[in-house]
Amino acid sequence: SISPAILSTISNGARNGILFKGGIHLERLSKIKAIAFDKTGTLTKGKPNVTDILVRDDLTIETVLTNVAAIERYSTHPLATTIVEYASDHVDSQRKLAIENMEDVSGFGVQAKVDGAIWKVGKAEFVGVKEALEFHKYEVDRLSNEGKTIVFVKDKKGIAGVIALKDVVRDEAVVAIQALQEAGIQTIMLTGDRTQTATAIAKECGISEFIAECLPDTKVKEVKKLEQKYGKVAMVGDGINDAPALATASVGIAMGGGTDVALETSDIVLMKNHLSRIADAILLTKRMNRIIK
Ligand code: ADP
Ligand code: MG
Numbered sequence: 001s002i003s004p005a006i007l008s009t010i011s012n013g014a015r016n017g018i019l020f021k022g023g024i025h026l027e028r029l030s031k032i033k034a035i036a037f038d039k040t041g042t043l044t045k046g047k048p049n050v051t052d053i054l055v056r057d058d059l060t061i062e063t064v065l066t067n068v069a070a071i072e073r074y075s076t077h078p079l080a081t082t083i084v085e086y087a088s089d090h091v092d093s094q095r096k097l098a099i100e101n102m103e104d105v106s107g108f109g110v111q112a113k114v115d116g117a118i119w120k121v122g123k124a125e126f127v128g129v130k131e132a133l134e135f136h137k138y139e140v141d142r143l144s145n146e147g148k149t150i151v152f153v154k155d156k157k158g159i160a161g162v163i164a165l166k167d168v169v170r171d172e173a174v175v176a177i178q179a180l181q182e183a184g185i186q187t188i189m190l191t192g193d194r195t196q197t198a199t200a201i202a203k204e205c206g207i208s209e210f211i212a213e214c215l216p217d218t219k220v221k222e223v224k225k226l227e228q229k230y231g232k233v234a235m236v237g238d239g240i241n242d243a244p245a246l247a248t249a250s251v252g253i254a255m256g257g258g259t260d261v262a263l264e265t266s267d268i269v270l271m272k273n274h275l276s277r278i279a280d281a282i283l284l285t286k287r288m289n290r291i292i293k
Contacts, residue, residue: 053162191210
């Protein structure tokens with residue numbers, strides 16, 4: 001049977017946009033020592049804007065965008081959605097391109113044959129680190145240090161270009177992080193993005209600890225390491241790639257606007273993406289425990 005204190009905490013939570021999938025998660029949440037946050041779509045809005053495009057001398061921005069958008073149309077990644085929208089606003093890609101062998105490699109990027117030629121779109125490790133890091137190095141470093149995500153594009157000749165995108169930190173992120181730190185809870189950002197971009201975004205959020213260049217299964221390992229270091233850990237995420245880490249953490253918290261897989265794997269859902277509700281909920285569950293004991 002569920003005690004009145006648990007019931008009242010669950011319904012109080014629901015009224016405030018935080019949905020507990022069971023009484024057990026209240027108890028666990030009250031014991032959390034650290035919280036790991038995914039970056040894209042969780043601390044940030046996950047609706048980036050294309051800010052800069054650099055292309056190889058023998059190509060035009062139009063060609064690169066048209067080919068990239070043709071592939072990204074089949075991906076659900078937030079970067080993909082943005083690039084497709086940007087392309088449809090900025091180039092008149094009336095020409096139908098034949099897409100074959102499309103592959104969406106979670107945490108890395110996408111690739112496909114466009115009109116018979118292979119194109120790869122994603123992080124440096126996906127298109128080839130050495131080549132990628134030589135392409136307009138100075139400019140690309142500058143863009144990363146501004147907190148922009150760099151998407152590399154490769155065609156059969158080598159790096160065809162880069163697309164830089166800037167995501168916006170959620171208004172609530174800074175307040176939410178501060179409230180958790182004041183409650184004595186460690187905050188850590190986990191991201192698949194590169195170190196320079198992560199450094200800039202972490203700073204914008206007021207998070208001092210972060211782990212960059214995570215792969216979906218690295219997020220799981222990092223959550224386990226954090227549990228050894230701090231004690232019970234909650235993980236907050238929104239994406240398909242966060243689902244394994246949400247399942248591993250003592251408490252998995254999904255953003256309400258997240259993907260179905262994240263919502264299903266989580267123990268708690270933040271209905272309106274209100275990050276600041278997390279600290280409120282922790283304080284509430286601690287109070288509830290005192291009432292029960
Ligand atoms: P995060 O952990 O920040 O949410 P992901 O793990 O989803 O990021 O992706 C990590 C990186 O992989 C991105 O920063 C991007 O460089 C690359 N990437 C993944 N999917 C795509 C895609 N569909 N298009 C372009 N780049 C992608
Ligand atoms: Mg995400």
